[in-house]
Amino acid sequence: MIATVTLNPAIDKIIVVDEIKNFSNNKIKQIKLDIGGKGTHVSSVLSDLGLKNVATGILGGYTGSILESLLGKKNIQCQFIHPPNYETRTSYIIIEENKNNHFMLTERGNKVDEKSINELVEMIIKLSSSCEFMVFSGGVSPGFNIDIYKKLIELANKNGCKTFLDASGDYLLEGIKARPFMIKPNIDEICDIIGHRPENIKEIVFHAQKLIKSGIKVVAVTLGSDGSLIVSENEAFRIYPPKVKAINTVGCGDVFFGSSIFKLYHKSTLREAFKFATAVSASKAMKLMTSEFDINEALRLLDDVLIKDV
Amino acid sequence: MIATVTLNPAIDKIIVVDEIKNFSNNKIKQIKLDIGGKGTHVSSVLSDLGLKNVATGILGGYTGSILESLLGKKNIQCQFIHPPNYETRTSYIIIEENKNNHFMLTERGNKVDEKSINELVEMIIKLSSSCEFMVFSGGVSPGFNIDIYKKLIELANKNGCKTFLDASGDYLLEGIKARPFMIKPNIDEICDIIGHRPENIKEIVFHAQKLIKSGIKVVAVTLGSDGSLIVSENEAFRIYPPKVKAINTVGCGDVFFGSSIFKLYHKSTLREAFKFATAVSASKAMKLMTSEFDINEALRLLDDVLIKDV
Secondary structure (H helix, E strand, O other): OEEEEEOOOEEEEEEEEOOOOOOOEEEOOEEEEEEEOHHHHHHHHHHHOOOOOEEEEEOOHHHHHHHHHHHHHOOOEEEEEOOOOOOOEEEEEEEEOOOOEEEEEEOOOOOOOHHHHHHHHHHHHHHHOOOOEEEEEOOOOOOOOOOHHHHHHHHHHHOOOEEEEEOOHHHHHHHHHHOOOEEOOEHHHHHHHHOOOOOOHHHHHHHHHHHHHHOOOEEEEEOHHHOEEEEEOOOEEEEEOOOOOOOOOOOHHHHHHHHHHHHHHOOOOHHHHHHHHHHHHHHHHOOOOOOOOOHHHHHHHHHHOEEEEO | OEEEEEOOOEEEEEEEEOOOOOOOEEEOOEEEEEEEOHHHHHHHHHHHOOOOOEEEEEOOHHHHHHHHHHHHHOOOEEEEEOOOOOOOEEEEEEEEOOOOEEEEEEOOOOOOOHHHHHHHHHHHHHHHOOOOEEEEEOOOOOOOOOOHHHHHHHHHHHOOOEEEEEOOHHHHHHHHHHOOOEEOOEHHHHHHHHOOOOOOHHHHHHHHHHHHHHOOOEEEEEOHHHOEEEEEOOOEEEEEOOOOOOOOOOOHHHHHHHHHHHHHHOOOOHHHHHHHHHHHHHHHHOOOOOOOOOHHHHHHHHHHOEEEEO
16 A cells, blocks of 8 residues: 655645736636645545555645545545644645746645644554555645654654655755655755755766665656656666646646656656656646646657656 | 625635745745625725625625625624525735735636525515615626616615615626616726727716716716716716825725715715725725725825815
8 A cells, every 4th residue: 555644735726817917806717626735646646547545644624625525536545634723725826828827826834733743643653554655745734843754754664664755945854864765856955955056967966876875765856847867776867858838837746756656666667667757747737737647648758758877 | 774785795815925936836925814795895894984784695605604704703794695505706816015016816706596596686675675775786696697786776776775886897787777876887897888998087977977867876987096086966076096005906996985885874975975985995005905994094094185076
């Protein structure tokens, strides 16, 4: 079994307008609700690829119940902790169709009480003893300590689970101390780790290899539309994505992360896994919804994904 | 008693960010919920000015219950019709603090079933027999015919109620056929009435006087930051507002409308009523929330409001 952990999930509200005029009342053409939050996005991707999975983390209130129903529709098993008086946050993704533009507005999320955090720790201990893979992904609700990912990953590692981390800032810096199996930093998160903006790919490889030496098995660095860089003990390679016409790139990182984990769960090599993840992510970029992709389109795009050793 | 009728109310969600970066994830600094929808805004203004009032119209679902609780907190008596499976819409007002910019995104609203429309008609008949003033304001949910305001205003007029209309498009064109006591078109709505964009103030006055001859008693045309133009059987005058530093001009029209009605309810002259309304509306422009104003600030601004006959 595979489980995802989301400490600050969200509902994604996708709002489509023709074009925004400032100081004006702009009519919404279309509004859609989707699963939001990084870990829950990964769950959605795994489920869309046909892999049953469990979603856990923190969730509550009216928006929480909508999110649970969206996850349920995808046959994702929900085992969330529900803090009292806690309302799951909403992220707003605004799409300006005429300008081929989009941007996201994200709420910070509500504070989680200590009792609920303790319940979550118990849930992670329980789940990681019955799961092979556990995915920790996304920002953290106020109330958690910065070492929360470190603590949870240590517990899961101890139970023999392969752990995956996608986080940023202090949560990432603390989290990597627990030596997760794989991390997926983007370029900003690599800056968090190195302490400055790397000058070139060579410098990123150098720091990724330092992380590998510390005990992390795979470092997958996403570079936006420039693809990704994968480093393990035995190899380092860059992946160049196919050129596609993007509609909404929000969620591409989660789709990339989720589909690489899907392949690794099915014992693929790193090259196979990340080539596949790149194609699925390119398909996602062409879709309106934040975790939507077309697997047949992704399979057609596979041939246009290039891999080069670095 | 005074009643407001809102056929498509909303929750106003005010989202404050530093500045929006396109193709990016922008963190929300502050989020606030306020009463939305034009008629319910008028109720809020009347209540803030100390005038008890009844709000009726169409409302439902989770957002509807939030709106009723916001209205209740202002001591506004709620007598809404609740269609089954109907969810009150949300309007998003995005404030970019660093750029001193704002814009609004509005949902269209959900369809109202025929049974609920009939219930509303009964409610209007009942309420208008016990109210002196009835205010019809704002857009209309799908499901209503375009002559809905005409029909409701005729019923209220018949019961001896003074009726006030703020609408646009076909709803306005049909509504004025019922000869409400007062209408408050903005410049776009005047275009709806005339059929083209007027060349100058003189042309607006000419058409307003035609409306007066048809039986409407007061035509108040709002001109944005250029103030307003008031026409009745006996007079025609322009009002020039004080210069203020605007933060959020969304809702200024409703505050203007509501505070003029408040004064007319208390038997003020047209000049007194609209001078006061202009000052209150200027105070509103300096506030974040869509129906917020400071009455003391408004009273200080009164001296800076100019009136000139046209």
